Structures are given as C-alpha cells and as structure tokens.
Amino acid sequence: MSFYLKGVHIPHFKNTTNLSAVKMTAPKYVSIPTSMHIGAPATPIVKVGDSVKTGTLIAEQNGYISSPVYSSISGTVTEISDMLLSNGKTAPIITIESDGEMSVDESISVPVVNNKEDLIAAIKKSGIVGLGGAGFPTYVKFDTDKPINELIINCAECEPYITSDSVTIVDRIDDIVYAIDILTKYIKIDKIIFGIEKNKQAAVNTIKTAFKDRSNVEIKTLPTLYPQGAEKVLIYHTTKKVVKIGELPIDIGCVVSNSSTIAEIGNYLKTGMPLIERCITVDGNIVKEPKNVIVPIGTPLEEVFEFCGGFTDEPKKVLYGGPMMGIAVPYLTVPVLKNTNAILAFNRTEAKVAKTTACIKCGGCVNACPFGINPVTATKALKTEDLDGLERSGVELCMSCGCCSFVCPAKRPIVQNNKIAKETLFELRKKEAKV
Ligand code: SF4
Ligand code: SF4
Known part of the structure; x- marks a missing residue:
C-alpha cells in the first residue's frame, strides 16, 4: 500500500479560537462511566449512599489496559447502573448528586517522582487517557523499554469547530512545560516535536516562546489540510517515518500524545488532582454562546449547553467531537467523557442527510x-x-x-x-x- 498522505480542505468554523476556557459551575449531578478508555472498564469501589468528594477514587483500574475513574464533584452516589457500550457490551456508570460544595478529597497529594517507575506509576494513577479522542491509557505509551526517538505532541486539531486543544496550549502552557521537563528528566526521549497546523498562530507563538531555549524541542507547523491530526499522518508529516500495517508508532521510535493530555500530566504532577475535568469546545449552528468550557467529567450535555445560553432552534443532531469523525448522541442527558473534546449541536437544516446515488467511478x-x-x-x-x-x-x-x-x-x-x-x-x- 502506497502512503500518499493526501487529505481535504474543509471549512474551519473555528469560532471559539480566541476564547479562553471558562470554568463551569457545579452541575446538579454527574453520571460517570467506568469505561471512558480503550481496554477493560474500571471496577466500581463505591456503593449507593456513599459520600464522595472531588478527586475520590470511585472505580479501580482493571488490568494493564485500563484506567481508574475519580469523582468530578462532591456529593452522594445515588445510582450505579449498566451502560451500553458501542461494542454491544455493558459497563457500570456511577451517578453522583452534587452537594454544591465541590469539596476536595483529603487524600489528594502531589505524587513523589524520583525515577521512571515512579513517573509511570503516577501517570497510571492519574486516570489520564488520550484526550484527543482515542482514550488510550496514557501511562502505557511511556511504559516501554523501546527507544523513544520522538515524542510528538499532537496539536493539529484539524476538525472543524474544535479549538479546545489550542486554547489549552495558550491557557496552560506552564503545565505543558512542567510535564515535558519531568518526562524528559526520567524517560530517555531524543526529541520533542510539536505538530500544529499553521492556522493556530496564538498557540504556535505560545509554544515558541515557552520552549525557545530548548535544543531538543522542535515546532513543525503543518498545512491546514484535514486529517493532519490522525496519528499516522502526523507521524509522517513531522518525522517522515511511516507506520506500516501491523506496526505501532513505538516500533519506529515514536510516541504521540495530544497536547491537552500533556497539560493534564503536568497538572497531576504539580497538584496530585487526577483527571476529573476537561476543556471542551461547545459550538454548532444553534448554540447561543459558543465557548470553550472546563467541564466536570460526567456532566450531562444538556447542562453544558445551558451554560452556553441554550439553543436558538431545536437540536436535530448533537455530536461528541467534530463533524468529520464525531459520534451522534441519542439524548442530551449523555455525559461528557474523558475523551470528549467538543460537543456540537445543529438544527434540521445543517443535519440534513444528502441523497445517495450510484457510484460514478470518479476516483x-x-x-x-x-x-x-x-x-x-x-x-x-x-x-x-x-x-x-x-x-x-x-x-x-x-x-x-x-x-x-x-x-x-x-x-x-x-x-x-x-x-x-x-x-x-x-x-x-x-x-x-x-x-
Ligand atoms: S475514511 Fe478511510 S478510506 Fe476514507 S479517506 Fe479516511 S482513511 Fe481513507
Ligand atoms: S469513485 Fe464512487 S465512491 Fe468514490 S468518490 Fe467517486 S462516486 Fe464516490
């Protein structure tokens, strides 16, 4: 198979590019799935009636490819039920009613990191998974004896509407710098490459300024051609290396991690607060006030849309993620997940499906x-x-x-x-x- 690396020019609709993320008020309740990552669902360790705080462990990691889950608010566990997954299986989902306090679990403490093993254990405990959409447990990528020639920070954000990554870069560059410093201190990484589309100038400038004295950091500005953010495409465009069928990026010396994931690693290493909230872009042609919002994981989408002023028309299509690869949601009560980078709402006009006709073999x-x-x-x-x-x-x-x-x-x-x-x-x- 040839590796052509083409793509398409798509409309950007990056309406929220210059809007710093705003923190949402505590939701009335959260419903937190135990399966928000690739791999085995986490195992609940709380029961109905238990009191929890922000950052309390509510479901334990279950196996190597898995991730722990923490409460994103303080309150009481009111329900543990089964949620249908896209593979037809089910996994528990834990509902917590808020006490409005957002009080923090007393056990939260800064992790002690003195070597690679400590660092991997810390990232594992943090519950951080790939925030760019894939949801792969992040610690696994670094838990390797294979050489890492390039750590590629995926800042491409090539889907229309979504700006949560580039806004996070600008808002939280200190967390990114902190994470890179610790990662490169304890793991041998030859080079760090930021891969970013050239239309995200504020983020490009922020990275350039923050890393101007680092000889092992490179910034590759990429053409704005979808899908630059796809892992194999990004690896090729930043290193000219090709991941062949059956290979993993690490087999050719590459690890790819999304910029928001790296920011979360920095935050965890600084504060000990696990992954309990994330920045998402809220947009679409009927959202009154499009924004980038920092949302507690498990918040129902309807509360997030309300926080953004609600709708100007009846929603006919609501997506987790962008219009190219996003997944349509069945109800507005579904929760924000660890790997939700955007929620978009469209009316009937935008949601209209074009009529399919016969293939004309145009190529x-x-x-x-x-x-x-x-x-x-x-x-x-x-x-x-x-x-x-x-x-x-x-x-x-x-x-x-x-x-x-x-x-x-x-x-x-x-x-x-x-x-x-x-x-x-x-x-x-x-x-x-x-x-
Ligand atoms: S969806 Fe699959 S076949 Fe279509 S352009 Fe993307 S990679 Fe190629
Ligand atoms: S070859 Fe057929 S399927 Fe492919 S773009 Fe043309 S009409 Fe569509």
Missing part, C-alpha cells in the same frame, strides 16, 4: 484518502467476501477520517462500508488461519 475517494485506500475495490470485495480484494483495497488502514465521504459526489456511505469491510477482512483472516 475522488481514492485521491482524497491519506493512505490511498480504494473504497470501491473494498465494497466490491466485501460483497463476495474476497479476502485478497479486501487486502488489495488497503481498507485495513482505514481510520474513518471521512475524507472520502466528504468528496464523494454520489454521497456514498463509504466510511460505514469501510468499517464493515475491515471487520470482514479480519474475520476472513481468522477463518483462513483455522483451515
């Missing part, structure tokens, strides 16, 4: 795809369950970025087809291995 999807995947070949091979065709199409690399769907004149459901094609490819491989 636009292949040309737009950063990896040169051929969705037409994948769709054809899917129909006949042709493993060879699926492999040739390159669909295995598909990251659901949506560039293909964006350019498709026939409005084909390419991303959805690719997801099924990818699953089918893995199933067919499993079958073949058994024969």
Whole structure:
C-alpha cells in the first residue's frame, strides 16, 4: 500500500479560537462511566449512599489496559447502573448528586517522582487517557523499554469547530512545560516535536516562546489540510517515518500524545488532582454562546449547553467531537467523557442527510484518502467476501477520517462500508488461519 498522505480542505468554523476556557459551575449531578478508555472498564469501589468528594477514587483500574475513574464533584452516589457500550457490551456508570460544595478529597497529594517507575506509576494513577479522542491509557505509551526517538505532541486539531486543544496550549502552557521537563528528566526521549497546523498562530507563538531555549524541542507547523491530526499522518508529516500495517508508532521510535493530555500530566504532577475535568469546545449552528468550557467529567450535555445560553432552534443532531469523525448522541442527558473534546449541536437544516446515488467511478475517494485506500475495490470485495480484494483495497488502514465521504459526489456511505469491510477482512483472516 502506497502512503500518499493526501487529505481535504474543509471549512474551519473555528469560532471559539480566541476564547479562553471558562470554568463551569457545579452541575446538579454527574453520571460517570467506568469505561471512558480503550481496554477493560474500571471496577466500581463505591456503593449507593456513599459520600464522595472531588478527586475520590470511585472505580479501580482493571488490568494493564485500563484506567481508574475519580469523582468530578462532591456529593452522594445515588445510582450505579449498566451502560451500553458501542461494542454491544455493558459497563457500570456511577451517578453522583452534587452537594454544591465541590469539596476536595483529603487524600489528594502531589505524587513523589524520583525515577521512571515512579513517573509511570503516577501517570497510571492519574486516570489520564488520550484526550484527543482515542482514550488510550496514557501511562502505557511511556511504559516501554523501546527507544523513544520522538515524542510528538499532537496539536493539529484539524476538525472543524474544535479549538479546545489550542486554547489549552495558550491557557496552560506552564503545565505543558512542567510535564515535558519531568518526562524528559526520567524517560530517555531524543526529541520533542510539536505538530500544529499553521492556522493556530496564538498557540504556535505560545509554544515558541515557552520552549525557545530548548535544543531538543522542535515546532513543525503543518498545512491546514484535514486529517493532519490522525496519528499516522502526523507521524509522517513531522518525522517522515511511516507506520506500516501491523506496526505501532513505538516500533519506529515514536510516541504521540495530544497536547491537552500533556497539560493534564503536568497538572497531576504539580497538584496530585487526577483527571476529573476537561476543556471542551461547545459550538454548532444553534448554540447561543459558543465557548470553550472546563467541564466536570460526567456532566450531562444538556447542562453544558445551558451554560452556553441554550439553543436558538431545536437540536436535530448533537455530536461528541467534530463533524468529520464525531459520534451522534441519542439524548442530551449523555455525559461528557474523558475523551470528549467538543460537543456540537445543529438544527434540521445543517443535519440534513444528502441523497445517495450510484457510484460514478470518479476516483475522488481514492485521491482524497491519506493512505490511498480504494473504497470501491473494498465494497466490491466485501460483497463476495474476497479476502485478497479486501487486502488489495488497503481498507485495513482505514481510520474513518471521512475524507472520502466528504468528496464523494454520489454521497456514498463509504466510511460505514469501510468499517464493515475491515471487520470482514479480519474475520476472513481468522477463518483462513483455522483451515
Ligand atoms: S475514511 Fe478511510 S478510506 Fe476514507 S479517506 Fe479516511 S482513511 Fe481513507
Ligand atoms: S468518490 Fe464516490 S462516486 Fe467517486 S469513485 Fe468514490 S465512491 Fe464512487
């Protein structure tokens, strides 16, 4: 598979670029899922009726790829129920009614870090996961004996509307500097590279000023071409290294971490307060006062929208994340998660789905795809369950970025087809291995 690294020019709609994050008032209640990360859900250690404070551990890490969960407010546990996950499984979700105090758990203390093991243990305990959307437990990325040539800080933020990362860079550069200093003190990292699209000038200037005396820090300004923030694309554009099929970034000496994740590491190492809140962009064509808001994790979306003045029209489509890769939510009572970087609301006009017509074999999807995947070949091979065709199409690399769907004149459901094609490819491989 060739690595073309194309992409698409999309509208930016970065309405909140210059708005510093504002802290939300305590919500009436929070519902905190025990599964807000890749890996096993955390195990609840509280019961209905228990009193908790801000920063109280409410669910323990369960296995290596997992993450602990902490209360984001003070109050009383009122319900522990099951939540349906996207993989069809369920995981507990813990509801806490606020006492309005936001009092802090007395056990919160600055972690003692004297070596790499201490540092990994601290990041593990912090409950920090990839805040850019993936939700991978952060400590795992640094818990490696393989050499780290480049730590790439993902500041690309290439989806429309979302500005929470660039605003966090400007608002909390001290936390980022603190995290980088401790990470590089205890972990051997040859180089730090900030990868950022050139349209985020305030953030670029902030990084340049903060790291001007560091010879091991580089700032790579990238063209504003979606999807610069996709891990493999970012690695290529910042290092010219290619992550091949079946490889992880660490196999080629790279670790990628989102800028807001790094800021959270800095905050935890300074204060000992685990991940209990995060900055999100609240926007969309019907939000009265678009803002960047620091929100307690587990806050229902409706309270966050209320904090932003409510809606000017009836919401027809509400998304976790941006319009290219975001996930539509079924109710406004769903909670803000650790990896929610934005919530967007649109009315009927913006939510209208275009009519699908037959593929005209224009090749636009292949040309737009950063990896040169051929969705037409994948769709054809899917129909006949042709493993060879699926492999040739390159669909295995598909990251659901949506560039293909964006350019498709026939409005084909390419991303959805690719997801099924990818699953089918893995199933067919499993079958073949058994024969
Ligand atoms: S969704 Fe998949 S096929 Fe489409 S452009 Fe992105 S990576 Fe390529
Ligand atoms: S862009 Fe759409 S119409 Fe063109 S080849 Fe791809 S699927 Fe077919």
